[in-house]
Amino acid sequence: MSDKQDTFIEHILAENERLQAALRFAQIGTWELDIVNKQVHWDEHCKQLYGFSKEDTVTYEEVLTYIHPLDAGRVREAVQAALNPQSDGVYDIQFRTIGAEDGQLRWIHCKGQTYFNKTGEAYRFTGIAQNITELIESREQAEASDHLAALALEGANAGRFTVRLEDNHVDHSTILAHILTGNERIVNRATLVEHVHWDDRGIRDKAYQQAEKTGKLRYQARFVWDDGSIHWVRVIGQYQYNENGKPYQFSGIAQNIDQEVEARLKLEESELFVRSVMQNSPVAKLVVVGEQMTISIVNDTMFQLLGRNDSIIGKPLPEALSEFISTPFIDQLKQTFKSGEIFYQPEERIELVRHGVPYIGYYNYIYKPLQNTTGVIYGVLVTATEVTQQVVSRQQVEEAESLMRGAVELAQLGTWTVDPVTGQVSYSERLAEWLGLEKEGTHLENFYSVIFVQEQERVRVAIESALKPESGGIFDQEYMIVNHLTERKYIIHAQARTTFNEKGMPVKMTGTAQDVTTDRSLQLALQQQVQQSTEELAASNEELAAANEELAATNEELATTNEELTESNELLARSNDNLEKFAYIASHDLQEPLRKIQSFGDLLKKDHGSALGNGLHILERMQSAANRMSILIKDLLAFSRIMPNKEVLTTVSLNELLTSVLAELELRIEETHAQILIDPLPDISGDASQLSQLFQNLLSNALKFHKPGIPPIIQIRYKQITFSDLPLFAKVSRQSTDYHQIDVIDNGIGFEQEYASRIFQIFQRLHSRVEYAGTGIGLAICEKVVMNHGGAIIASSEPGKGATFTIFLPQA
Numbered sequence: 015m016s017d018k019q020d021t022f023i024e025h026i027l028a029e030n031e032r033l034q035a036a037l038r039f040a041q042i043g044t045w046e047l048d049i050v051n052k053q054v055h056w057d058e059h060c061k062q063l064y065g066f067s068k069e070d071t072v073t074y075e076e077v078l079t080y081i082h083p084l085d086a087g088r089v090r091e092a093v094q095a096a097l098n099p100q101s102d103g104v105y106d107i108q109f110r111t112i113g114a115e116d117g118q119l120r121w122i123h124c125k126g127q128t129y130f131n132k133t134g135e136a137y138r139f140t141g142i143a144q145n146i147t148e149l150i151e152s153r154e155q156a157e158a159s160d161h162l163a164a165l166a167l168e169g170a171n172a173g174r175f176t177v178r179l180e181d182n183h184v185d186h187s188t189i190l191a192h193i194l195t196g197n198e199r200i201v202n203r204a205t206l207v208e209h210v211h212w213d214d215r216g217i218r219d220k221a222y223q224q225a226e227k228t229g230k231l232r233y234q235a236r237f238v239w240d241d242g243s244i245h246w247v248r249v250i251g252q253y254q255y256n257e258n259g260k261p262y263q264f265s266g267i268a269q270n271i272d273q274e275v276e277a278r279l280k281l282e283e284s285e286l287f288v289r290s291v292m293q294n295s296p297v298a299k300l301v302v303v304g305e306q307m308t309i310s311i312v313n314d315t316m317f318q319l320l321g322r323n324d325s326i327i328g329k330p331l332p333e334a335l336s337e338f339i340s341t342p343f344i345d346q347l348k349q350t351f352k353s354g355e356i357f358y359q360p361e362e363r364i365e366l367v368r369h370g371v372p373y374i375g376y377y378n379y380i381y382k383p384l385q386n387t388t389g390v391i392y393g394v395l396v397t398a399t400e401v402t403q404q405v406v407s408r409q410q411v412e413e414a415e416s417l418m419r420g421a422v423e424l425a426q427l428g429t430w431t432v433d434p435v436t437g438q439v440s441y442s443e444r445l446a447e448w449l450g451l452e453k454e455g456t457h458l459e460n461f462y463s464v465i466f467v468q469e470q471e472r473v474r475v476a477i478e479s480a481l482k483p484e485s486g487g488i489f490d491q492e493y494m495i496v497n498h499l500t501e502r503k504y505i506i507h508a509q510a511r512t513t514f515n516e517k518g519m520p521v522k523m524t525g526t527a528q529d530v531t532t533d534r535s536l537q538l539a540l541q542q543q544v545q546q547s548t549e550e551l552a553a554s555n556e557e558l559a560a561a562n563e564e565l566a567a568t569n570e571e572l573a574t575t576n577e578e579l580t581e582s583n584e585l586l587a588r589s590n591d592n593l594e595k596f597a598y599i600a601s602h603d604l605q606e607p608l609r610k611i612q613s614f615g616d617l618l619k620k621d622h623g624s625a626l627g628n629g630l631h632i633l634e635r636m637q638s639a640a641n642r643m644s645i646l647i648k649d650l651l652a653f654s655r656i657m658p659n660k661e662v663l664t665t666v667s668l669n670e671l672l673t674s675v676l677a678e679l680e681l682r683i684e685e686t687h688a689q690i691l692i693d694p695l696p697d698i699s700g701d702a703s704q705l706s707q708l709f710q711n712l713l714s715n716a717l718k719f720h721k722p723g724i725p726p727i728i729q730i731r732y733k734q735i736t737f738s739d740l741p742l743f744a745k746v747s748r749q750s751t752d753y754h755q756i757d758v759i760d761n762g763i764g765f766e767q768e769y770a771s772r773i774f775q776i777f778q779r780l781h782s783r784v785e786y787a788g789t790g791i792g793l794a795i796c797e798k799v800v801m802n803h804g805g806a807i808i809a810s811s812e813p814g815k816g817a818t819f820t821i822f823l824p825q826a
Contacts, residue, residue, distance in 0.1 A: 045126075046140040047074060049097070060143050063122050065113025082119070085109035096128045097136050103128035105141060108150075121147040129355055132342065138355070175251075177203060177264040193247060193268050196239030211236035211244060221249075229253045231266060246275040274388055298400075301384070303393035307331040307347060310393065319377075319398060321368025337367050347394060350381040354391050357381040361405050376405040428527040430510070432458060434481050434520040445527055448506065450498035466494035466503070480512050481520045487512030489525060500745060505531045666702045668695035668756075672730070675710045682717050688726040695732050696754055699826045700803050708799040709758075711792040712819055716760035719817075729759040740822060741808065748804030750824030758819045764811040773809060 043060030047053075052074040064080050066072070078086050089109050096105035105126035110119055126141025173190025177183070182203045192198050194209050210218050214235035221233035231251040236244050251266020292299050298316035302309055309327050317323060326334035331344070338344055343364075350357045358380050366373045379398040383391045428445030432438075440455040449464050458477075462470050473493055480489035489510040496503050510525025672692055676683070683690065690713075698705075713728065720726040735755050740746065746753070765773070774797040796819075800807040804824045811817035 042142050042144045044140070044142055045124075046138070047093075049136050049139055056143075063120060063143055063145055064111050065115045065118060065120075080111055080114050082110035082112055093139075096126060097139065099130050099134035099136065101128075103130065103136075105139070108146065119147075120145055121150040123149075127353065127355075129353070140355075172267040172269050174267050175206075175265070179262055179264060190268055193245075193270050194237050196241055196243065196245075209237045209239070211238055218249075225251070225253065229255075229261075231264075234271065246271045298398045300396050301393055302331050302347070302396065303384075305348075305351065307344070307351070307394075309334055316396075316398065319400060321366060321371075321373070337365060347381055347396070350383055350394050351391055354383045354385070356383070361401055375400055375402040377401060428506075428529075430508075430525055430527060432477070432510075432523040434512075434523065448497065448504050448527075448529065449495060450500060464495045464498055466496060469493040477523075480510065480523065483514050483518040483520075485512075487514065487520075487523075489523065492530065502745075503531070504529055505534045663699055663701060665697050666700050666705055667697050668705070671702060671705055672709060675706055675713060678710065679713055679717065682714070686717055686720060686726050688717055688720075688728060690728050690730070692730040693732040695730070695756070698754065698803075698823060700823075701799075704799040704802060708796050708821075711796050712758045715792060716758065716762060716817075719760070719762040721761070721763055721814075724761070727761045729757070731757040731759065734825075735822075740806075744806040744808050744820075744822055746804060746806045746822055746824065747801045748824050750804070752825040753805070754821075754823045754825060756821040756823070758821070759816065760818075761816040764813045764815050764817050766813060767811060774807070 041059065043057050043063055045054060045056040045060045048055065053071050054074055054077050055071050064077065078090065081089050089107060092105055092107045095101055096103055105124065105128065108121065108123045111122055112119060122143050123146040124141060124143045126139060128136050129138040131137050173187050173193045175184060175186035175190050178185075184202050184206070186201065188198050191201050194206060195201060207215075207218075217233055217235050221231055225231035229252055231249065234246060234248045237247050238244055248269045248271045249266060250268075251264055253261040254263040254265065256262050292301075292311055292313045295313055296315060298319040299311075299313050300309060300316045301311040307330050309329055309331055312324070312327060320326075320335065322334070331347070332339050341364075346357055346359075358378075360378045361376050362379065364375060364377050366375065377398050377400050379396065382395040382397070384393040384395055385391050428442050428448060430439060430441040430445055433440075437458040438455055439458050439461045441449070441451075443453060446453045449461075451460065451464065462474055465473050473491055476489055476491050479485045480487055489508065489512070492505065492507045494503055494505050506527045507530045508525060508527045510523050512523045513521045515521050669692075672695065676690060682688075716728045717726055733755050735753050737749065737751055737753070740753065774793050797807050800821055800823070805822045807819060807821050809817060809819050
């Protein structure tokens with residue numbers, strides 16, 4: 015139900031206006047504590063009690079500063095007790111305040127109630143505050159003077175009386191005589207009874223009969239004044255008993271309640287109008303009355319929502335809507351009737367039985383207590399709106415967003431958004447790591463600063479173009495970025511689309527970014543290797559052609575072989591062209607022509623080696639080049655296949671894994687007379703195949719780069735460290751509290767420390783192929799394996815003093 019509708023109903027019922035008037039008359043202020051933000055909202059009278067004149071909202075701590083120092087502790091404890099879900103949430107305390115602006119001391123009586131949700135969390139704390147300074151002073155004076163107490167009663171427009179039971183003597187205030195008879199005269203007990211309206215004397219007699227049992231009297235009846243006018247009076251009293259338990263006195267007060275009765279009658283007269291308003295409302299509404307929650311009024315919209323007819327009117331709600339019996343709805347309805355607090359529940363999933371058929375929907379509903387003129391709650395107004403379509407649509411959107419987030423995570427994409435108005439860029443955590451910028455976001459100008467200098471203007475122009483409607487709002491660029499913190503370079507492929515409003519103004523640019531550094535590096539490396547191999551093969555072809563001419567001149571029997579070689583040359587030439595055009599084709603497709611070259615070379619060398627003369631050297635160079643390229647392609651395949659694969663992660667025993675690796679290297683270990691010293695190693699979660707490549711490459715390097723004439727000594731050391739123990743330059747790809755540290759230490763030839771970071775780059779070599787064979791990919795594979803497992807690898811060395819490769823792997 016909207017605020018306007020709520021206000022309309024409240025205006026019709028004329029409740030709030032009378033309540034506010036009563037509060038003003040009683041000098042009572044209202045307040046509410048915002049539990050989340052620790053702020054106090056209060057009305058004008060509450061502000062005056064604390065000596066404020068302007069602020070409508072102040073902080074809870076600021077309020078405490080204006081409470082008397084001797085009372086502040088009690089107030090804080092009372093608030094904490096009321097907010098405790100184990101309590102009944104009641105707040106009732108008297109304390110002194112010192113005016114914020116006038117310095118005046120005031121006594122305040124605060125009452126409040128905390129409301130808790132189903133999980134026990136406090137969601138509302140509200141109440142009233144009354145200036146009781148005069149009351150406190152009056153109470154203190156009353157203890158010294160009964161006369162002042164009587165005056166206090168009269169000030170409240172109530173007449174007091176005391177009946178001495180032994181002789182029925184009545185002692186009463188002047189105002190009591192006026193309330194009961196219309197004249198200020200002395201009355202006795204008989205006179206009081208005579209003025210009770212003859213139709214209401216039974217009410218009085220029944221009340222006194224009950225009072226003889228309970229000791230307390232309360233009734234409302236009409237009294238006939240001396241002038242014949244009729245007035246409604248409320249009488250409240252109780253018996254006093256002696257030490258023997260015998261009543262000896264009866265005391266009480268009487269109040270004129272003509273205005274209350276008149277207001278109630280007006281309210282009853284307006285009920286037909288209220289019913290008419292409800293029936294014509296497009297919002298589903300019903301009214302339940304009494305503690306039995308009897309259905310009193312239901313409009314047509316509510317009938318349609320519930321799938322019921324008017325047969326439910328006059329029945330208790332649990333009986334009429336039996337599917338609600340075991341749900342929280344009934345209990346909450348009773349709580350609203352008891353507490354008098356409005357209850358609002360958005361998007362609640364409710365199972366109904368509509369026209370005898372089960373139905374599940376989502377609803378916003380409100381329980382609003384209904385009060386009569388005396389403030390007594392007599393019923394609850396239930397308002398409901400079905401929002402099933404909206405909720406289901408939102409759930410579908412949320413599910414789509416969840417799937418999208420999963421796809422983005424699976425594709426290892428970064429996401430980013432640009433606000434065209436403010437120039438603010440926000441991005442995902444992954445993209446923040448690539449950029450080396452604050453995770454909270456940055457300005458577009460700062461974003462440009464991480465782009466490689468030569469490419470900044472191109473990207474800027476592309477983004478500015480995508481923010482214009484005529485461009486279609488599409489941004490698709492590939493460029494290099496340089497991490498602000500690590501200076502590491504990435505090549506990213508960024509795509510985005512701009513959203514425009516109805517006026518064609520850009521509202522938001524949203525996009526993704528993909529790290530294509532490895533792909534582009536591999537493509538470039540393949541292109542370079544293909545170019546190099548093409549040049550080498552072209553030279554080989556020329557030399558083979560010359561050799562073929564010499565062979566044709568010396569031996570006609572080699573004609574057939576020459577034709578095959580010519581065909582092979584043509585095939586190689588086509589292969590070279592294909593390699594140039596298809597540099598992005600998977601590396602294993604390049605192996606077949608190399609195998610043919612090696613096979614033909616072997617045939618030539620075997621069958622015609624003696625006839626080739628100098629051509630044999632050329633043939634051997636050709637085979638050597640083909641062999642190098644074959645090894646390079648295999649290493650490139652191995653490098654490209656090192657990808658994160660969560661599906662093959664298992665618990666890997668590094669001790670068993672090292673045993674297998676050493677078995678494969680057994681021949682090389684024997685040839686070099688190497689010693690391998692290994693600490694006990696842990697079990698880790700990982701890819702056993704990749705981890706085998708890691709240790710095989712490290713051990714192979716240690717065996718390869720040993721000092722001539724000196725047997726290799728290789729140590730594998732292990733220890734556990736914490737995150738704080740990591741070297742600053744060890745950039746792990748996944749953070750953890752604890753890490754495994756594994757050091758592979760050799761006594762080989764070593765290298766300059768300045769090359770420590772370069773050696774992990776693909777195709778990086780510190781020595782010529784003549785000195786040490788290899789492709790320069792092995793350590794790049796090591797780094798990729800370690801990164802796939804969330805860790806980092808670093809190297810340290812000095813020429814002639816061996817090298818140490820340190821691996822850091824996060825513990826599970």
